[in-house]
Amino acid sequence: GAVVSQHPSRVICKSGTSVKIECRSLDFQATTMFWYRQFPKQSLMLMATSNEGSKATYEQGVEKDKFLINHASLTLSTLTVTSAHPEDSSFYICSARDPSVSLYEQYFGPGTRLTVT
């Protein structure tokens, strides 16, 4: 089955620094990747949709200058949290769609736990 990896799985950083999270599709080409954020006991909230070779589409309320998304290849998308603050501490999870399989099914990475101190 389709595998999506995410790195790092856990990161602790100081307030004001930037953190980069990588999302890779390992055995398929993903023209579209998605970035979600999940707070405890809450649903996965879509932050942005990332298309290879073009600018990401951000959901309402998500600061695009704070959450920089780059989808430089068909197998890699990155999320950079810039000037991180404690309120950015959350679980970030990416997913990718394999268009050869389904329009709707998304394959998720294992997530990244970000803690900003």
Add this chain to the structure above:
Amino acid sequence: DQQVKQNSPSLSVQEGRISILNCDYTNSMFDYFLWYKKYPAEGPTFLISISSIKDKNEDGRFTVFLNKSAKHLSLHIVPSQPGDSAVYFCAATEGGSEKLVFGKGTKLTVNP
């Protein structure tokens, strides 16, 4: 505004019995629904889906029922196994959109 609602945060059942997880939605434009299962420290994995043109879809021990008039769907797991213990997320999408809208999840515990 929560468009996909899973009103039961947790559910506990005995091994071998049926598990029924419920999901309600408010957006009548949703036309495709998915269930994902999530273990701790892992990403959600796709379980089963259903199109709005159907009212039932079955895959092994897992069956999803859709009641469009009630805007309600349910996931049945029969028989339940301890390995089914996980958080189950209901998700929906509309009109060919790539975006999925998720519920908050229901934590299922299957006791041996």
